[in-house]
Amino acid sequence: MKELYIGVMSGTSLDGIDIALCEIGDTTCRLLSAHEYPFPQVLKEEILALISSSVSLKQIGECDMKLGMLFTECINDFIQKNALHVKDITAIGLHGQTLWHAPDSAYPFSMQLGNANIVAAKTGISTVADFRGMDIAHGGQGAPFAPAFHKFLFADTKQKMALVNIGGMANISLLFGKLQGWDVGCGNVLMDLWIQKTQAKEYDKEGAFAKSAQTDKSLLAKMLMDVYFQKQPPKSTGREYFNEAWLTQKLQGFEHLSDAQVQRTLLELTAQTIANDVNNTHSSQLIVCGGGAKNSFLMQRLAKLCHAEVSPSDTLGINSDFLEAMAFAWFAKKRIHKEPLKLRNVTGAKKDSIAGAVYAAD
Numbered sequence: 455m456k457e458l459y460i461g462v463m464s465g466t467s468l469d470g471i472d473i474a475l476c477e478i479g480d481t482t483c484r485l486l487s488a489h490e491y492p493f494p495q496v497l498k499e500e501i502l503a504l505i506s507s508s509v510s511l512k513q514i515g516e517c518d519m520k521l522g523m524l525f526t527e528c529i530n531d532f533i534q535k536n537a538l539h540v541k542d543i544t545a546i547g548l549h550g551q552t553l554w555h556a557p558d559s560a561y562p563f564s565m566q567l568g569n570a571n572i573v574a575a576k577t578g579i580s581t582v583a584d585f586r587g588m589d590i591a592h593g594g595q596g597a598p599f600a601p602a603f604h605k606f607l608f609a610d611t612k613q614k615m616a617l618v619n620i621g622g623m624a625n626i627s628l629l630f631g632k633l634q635g636w637d638v639g640c641g642n643v644l645m646d647l648w649i650q651k652t653q654a655k656e657y658d659k660e661g662a663f664a665k666s667a668q669t670d671k672s673l674l675a676k677m678l679m680d681v682y683f684q685k686q687p688p689k690s691t692g693r694e695y696f697n698e699a700w701l702t703q704k705l706q707g708f709e710h711l712s713d714a715q716v717q718r719t720l721l722e723l724t725a726q727t728i729a730n731d732v733n734n735t736h737s738s739q740l741i742v743c744g745g746g747a748k749n750s751f752l753m754q755r756l757a758k759l760c761h762a763e764v765s766p767s768d769t770l771g772i773n774s775d776f777l778e779a780m781a782f783a784w785f786a787k788k789r790i791h792k793e794p795l796k797l798r799n800v801t802g803a804k805k806d807s808i809a810g811a812v813y814a815a816d
């Protein structure tokens with residue numbers, strides 16, 4: 455039987471809230487409608503401040519509620535725009551906003567905010583949230599989760615297919631043989647930070663600023679030496695690692711470079727770290743999704759560096775902007791049906807678990 459689910463994702467880029475309405479069956483997940491709501495600037499700045507400085511419990515509690523209310527507003531608007539009936543939707547899969555991801559700390563945790571009680575109460579739809587906690591409880595990284603969905607979508611592929619999502623962070627899924635996946639490292643986050651700081655632009659459209667200069671090989675080599683890129687999977691990361699402090703530390707001794715040279719080197723870092731993982735795994739086809747798929751210069755560099763055929767997921771009929779939101783609709787379905795996500799090989803958990811907590815609407 456097919457059911458309707460809504461997936462809600464706001465990623466590490468903090469650029470928008472993606473909402474996807476999906477019709478999900480045992481072997482299919484069809485995107486019926488989708489919309490991206492812009493992230494309010496004030497709340498974005500508040501979240502970035504929370505991530506980079508010490509904060510009070512009150513601020514965290516209030517941020518959780520503010521995000522819950524924001525997600526609710528977006529979902530209710532989406533329901534209205536699509537003339538949906540609340541009763542027809544089995545559940546919402548709400549990822550929440552990641553504030554801190556610390557799978558390797560002494561007391562590992564992954565914190566997503568956006569109060570799911572509020573979402574369930576004010577939409578009238580049961581809401582599944584806190585997806586990552588059980589995997590961490592079983593000793594896993596709690597991320598990335600998308601590989602399980604990518605495997606479901608491309609179950610029939612005969613190719614040695616890899617899929618990379620280039621959002622704020624970049625994560626890869628290997629869809630041949632035993633399912634594998636990990637966070638490659640920084641996706642767009644450092645490129646975004648640099649152009650925001652030096653050119654007051656949100657992001658480097660089509661990689662045009664990067665394209666105007668040459669890569670600095672010494673800076674690139676220094677960045678590629680970073681321990682995260684040397685680490686073997688399972689591994690996952692976030693803004694608590696790849697952030698302004700990381701960039702400032704790497705740029706020490708490279709003050710003579712122009713802003714454009716740094717931008718170009720950061721783009722090359724993203725392209726080379728992805729290409730290294732693709733080539734090391736002997737993948738023959740690379741599907742790209744997430745905002746990075748829209749960066750034509752980055753795509754050009756990937757095509758050049760990878761020994762695989764590179765294409766955006768749209769060429770396979772999969773909307774590259776909403777794949778993660780679709781994933782959380784599907785994860786909600788798996789939770790409602792009490793089916794485990796087969797992620798132990800990806801996250802390093804001791805066992806596969808039923809992911810997510812249900813906040814019942816009635």
Ligand SMILES: Nc1ncnc2c1ncn2[C@@H]1O[C@H](COP(=O)(O)OP(=O)(O)OP(=O)(O)O)[C@@H](O)[C@H]1O
Nearest residue numbers: 465466467621622623642657659660744745748749
């Ligand atoms: N036309 C474009 N040219 C260059 N870059 C682009 C373009 N469109 C989007 N991007 C990049 O994509 C980013 C947004 O990507 P996306 O929405 O996939 O991130 P996210 O979902 O927040 O991240 P994550 O997957 O890490 O959770 C922007 O911040 C920008 O860097």
Ligand SMILES: CC(=O)N[C@H]1[C@@H]2OC[C@@H](O2)[C@@H](O)[C@@H]1O[C@H](C)C(=O)O
Nearest residue numbers: 552555597598599600623625690778
């Ligand atoms: C902790 C967290 O929010 N991680 C995100 C982030 O964005 C990309 C990458 O880092 C991935 O690990 C994950 O998101 C996707 C949806 C995932 O779990 O697969």
